[in-house]
């Protein structure tokens with residue numbers, strides 16, 4: 001059974017709709033300059049730029065043999081066809097993306113994504129060898145009413161419907177309480193631990209304990225260098241999905257080096 005130590009922390013920077021492809025190159029170069037082999041041995045580092053940046057990031061990562069991984073912020077549930085504006089799994093796979101975010105709260109809020117769509121996108125990712133970073137988490141009113149665990153686990157159940165264990169074994173789940181995203185209001189380490197542990201527990205129920213012990217569960221929501229260490233000290237938190245603070249290369253390097261903070 002995998003112990004918390006066996007789960008390599010994943011620090012992923014979700015740039016959202018920020019940084020064009022030229023800025024992306026400069027940003028990834030700064031990250032590469034700031035991080036050492038020692039950092040990459042201890043922590044997996046990923047960037048999640050806008051679609052238009054991915055080819056530039058791929059070229060830089062390949063050309064300079066960087067250890068930084070990258071991925072997309074969304075994926076179409078369909079593999080090809082008349083779906084204007086969408087980007088498919090085969091396209092992302094061709095760009096050697098490792099990760100793809102599925103079900104980010106901003107997609108749920110502004111694009112009406114719900115369980116069925118997240119489920120289809122998780123399956124689309126696995127069809128093409130991409131690892132989903134599945135985002136789940138409750139809005140403020142649900143938290144205030146004490147329904148945060150039930151709400152989050154229902155999102156998890158829905159997104160994983162009929163997804164086989166051999167796939168889920170590699171998934172990353174990001175617990176992102178909506179009230180903590182971009183607000184500066186970070187969940188307490190105990191808040192994060194409570195829900196991340198519940199997610200792991202549900203994975204054990206849906207699949208089995210060894211699988212659940214191997215899955216990485218991230219926390220996301222106003223993570224920065226100053227608060228990351230306390231969150232990462234929680235036994236069921238295996239990394240962070242970082243928004244705003246990931247746009248500053250120096251800050252993101254410090255987040256990767258959470259053990260020094």
Ligand SMILES: O=C[C@H](O)COP(=O)(O)O
Pocket residue numbers: 014104176180181182183184220221222223241242243244245
């Ligand atoms: O995907 C990242 C999250 O939405 C967190 O964003 P934030 O760090 O700006 O709060």
